[in-house]
Amino acid sequence: MSDPKTAGADAGSVVSDPQHSQKLLRVLQSLRQDDCFQDAVLVLDGEQIPVQKNILAAASPYIRTKLNYNPPKEDGSVYKIELQGISVMTMRQILDYIFSGEITLSEDTIQDVVQAADLLLLTDLKSLCCQFLESCITAENCIGIRVFSLHYCLHHVYHVATEYLQTHFRDVANTEEFLEQPPDRLCELLSMEKLNVGNEKHVLEAVVRWIGHDTEARRVSGTKGYLFAIGGMNENKTVLSSGEKFDPETNTWIQIPPMMQARQHFAIAELDGMIYVLGGENEDTEVLLTMEVFDPHCNVWRIQPKMTTVRKFGCCTTMKKRLYVMGGGSYGKIYDSVECYDPKTQQWTTVCPLKERRFGAVACGIGQELYVFGGVRNRDADNPESSQMTICKSEFFHDELKRWVHLDDQNLCIQATSSFVYGAVPIGASIYVVGELDTGTSFDYVREFRRSTGTWHPTRPLMPCDLSKTSCAALRITNCKLFRLQLQQGQFRIRVQST
Numbered sequence: 001m002s003d004p005k006t007a008g009a010d011a012g013s014v015v016s017d018p019q020h021s022q023k024l025l026r027v028l029q030s031l032r033q034d035d036c037f038q039d040a041v042l043v044l045d046g047e048q049i050p051v052q053k054n055i056l057a058a059a060s061p062y063i064r065t066k067l068n069y070n071p072p073k074e075d076g077s078v079y080k081i082e083l084q085g086i087s088v089m090t091m092r093q094i095l096d097y098i099f100s101g102e103i104t105l106s107e108d109t110i111q112d113v114v115q116a117a118d119l120l121l122l123t124d125l126k127s128l129c130c131q132f133l134e135s136c137i138t139a140e141n142c143i144g145i146r147v148f149s150l151h152y153c154l155h156h157v158y159h160v161a162t163e164y165l166q167t168h169f170r171d172v173a174n175t176e177e178f179l180e181q182p183p184d185r186l187c188e189l190l191s192m193e194k195l196n197v198g199n200e201k202h203v204l205e206a207v208v209r210w211i212g213h214d215t216e217a218r219r220v221s222g223t224k225g226y227l228f229a230i231g232g233m234n235e236n237k238t239v240l241s242s243g244e245k246f247d248p249e250t251n252t253w254i255q256i257p258p259m260m261q262a263r264q265h266f267a268i269a270e271l272d273g274m275i276y277v278l279g280g281e282n283e284d285t286e287v288l289l290t291m292e293v294f295d296p297h298c299n300v301w302r303i304q305p306k307m308t309t310v311r312k313f314g315c316c317t318t319m320k321k322r323l324y325v326m327g328g329g330s331y332g333k334i335y336d337s338v339e340c341y342d343p344k345t346q347q348w349t350t351v352c353p354l355k356e357r358r359f360g361a362v363a364c365g366i367g368q369e370l371y372v373f374g375g376v377r378n379r380d381a382d383n384p385e386s387s388q389m390t391i392c393k394s395e396f397f398h399d400e401l402k403r404w405v406h407l408d409d410q411n412l413c414i415q416a417t418s419s420f421v422y423g424a425v426p427i428g429a430s431i432y433v434v435g436e437l438d439t440g441t442s443f444d445y446v447r448e449f450r451r452s453t454g455t456w457h458p459t460r461p462l463m464p465c466d467l468s469k470t471s472c473a474a475l476r477i478t479n480c481k482l483f484r485l486q487l488q489q490g491q492f493r494i495r496v497q498s499t
Contacts, residue, residue, distance in 0.1 A: 040079040059098040060120040139171035173206035179213040239283040267316035287330040313359035329359040358392040362424045368399040374421025391419045411456035423472035
């Protein structure tokens with residue numbers, strides 16, 4: 001038994017009433033309409049709602065900040081808190097939630113409540129809204145919920161809506177919401193890598209339905225594809241700044257405005273409909289550091305931030321909305337360096353270097369992957385002055401791995417001076433590499449690299465024998481236009497991929 005003299009020194013026991021907070025909220029709720037306890041008004045759309053400052057400040061960090069920044073005056077005047085972007089009806093719902101912890105949500109009111117909760121920084125209410133939104137996701141509304149959740153940083157809702165869209169795309173593509181999407185969002189949806197369609201014909205059918213939903217307005221959204229030929233050197237050994245584009249609709253070449261600098265041996269890539277040219281050398285054989293971009297919509301060239309390294313015979317491609325320029329060289333040096341340009345920040349950053357120094361290579365970017373094919377280097381790596389050159393091995397870079405690895409080139413070509421790669425284009429799940437490819441037993445012009453297996457395969461038909469040292473590009477042409485081109489006396493040789 002404890003000594004009575006020391007009992008008073010005990011810390012005692014903490015006890016609590018689990019119903020205390022609910023009881024308090026009920027009392028506060030009953031006092032809401034009593035003018036004696038109102039000491040401020042909310043002003044929304046010209047209408048005033050009497051409130052208690054301390055209750056609002058306790059619930060909303062946004063209101064608390066407004067009170068701290070602009071404290072009430074001591075002249076007895078009514079303190080007014082003006083809120084914009086919240087309707088009176090929505091604010092009354094939120095006040096009910098603040099005083100009770102409960103709110104009635106519906107598909108008709110959820111957007112207004114999320115917007116208000118976001119403004120007032122009511123994180124708990126926002127979480128409840130997220131749970132409600134996730135429970136509401138269907139084929140008819142998943143696109144709208146996905147867009148809405150991205151705007152208000154509801155990351156988990158965005159993830160759930162995206163997964164639903166990818167898994168149930170065929171159902172989504174038959175909804176009115178899908179047919180109402182603008183062209184840019186339609187392109188974004190169709191470019192998802194994990195889209196579950198089973199057969200790509202379902203994607204085509206979805207696009208046809210989308211166009212047919214408003215044919216006149218969407219006719220312009222079937223944007224033409226062009227081939228561009230820019231810069232280089234003409235038959236008189238003059239370095240060019242001029243450029244042309246080929247229109248398959250009319251089967252004609254059209255002049256475009258000249259670049260701001262004449263250049264040859266430069267890198268070139270397309271990103272978000274813009275054409276970037278980088279480096280190269282001018283008519284004085286000066287190796288360039290500059291980059292410029294052509295906007296086909298405005299038909300103008302613009303100067304862009306310079307690269308960090310002067311280079312010619314480099315290669316360039318895109319990945320995840322960024323430009324990557326690799327290899328090349330200048331004044332007798334061959335580079336393994338890689339740099340990345342982000343058009344949003346207009347900043348250049350360095351990336352993990354290639355495993356082999358090379359110039360004259362070609363590159364492709366697909367999803368989160370970069371591929372570099374060909375290019376040449378000194379045969380004797382320890383002797384940079386050596387004049388003997390050899391083709392480089394193909395390399396692969398994944399954005400998550402952040403490093404380069406060699407590909408198996410056994411069936412591409414042998415490591416010899418007789419091999420050279422001139423171009424590479426991704427088509428479907430494969431990459432087609434064009435060049436003078438000495439396999440040791442045969443001489444091929446086109447090889448197919450299948451990304452799924454990492455293997456090389458011969459293609460048929462081979463490139464015509466009267467073409468050599470040619471670059472290449474992929475251009476989508478509808479069948480009717482393709483047939484028309486083929487009938488025009490063989491002016492263009494077009495390889496149709498078999499299915």
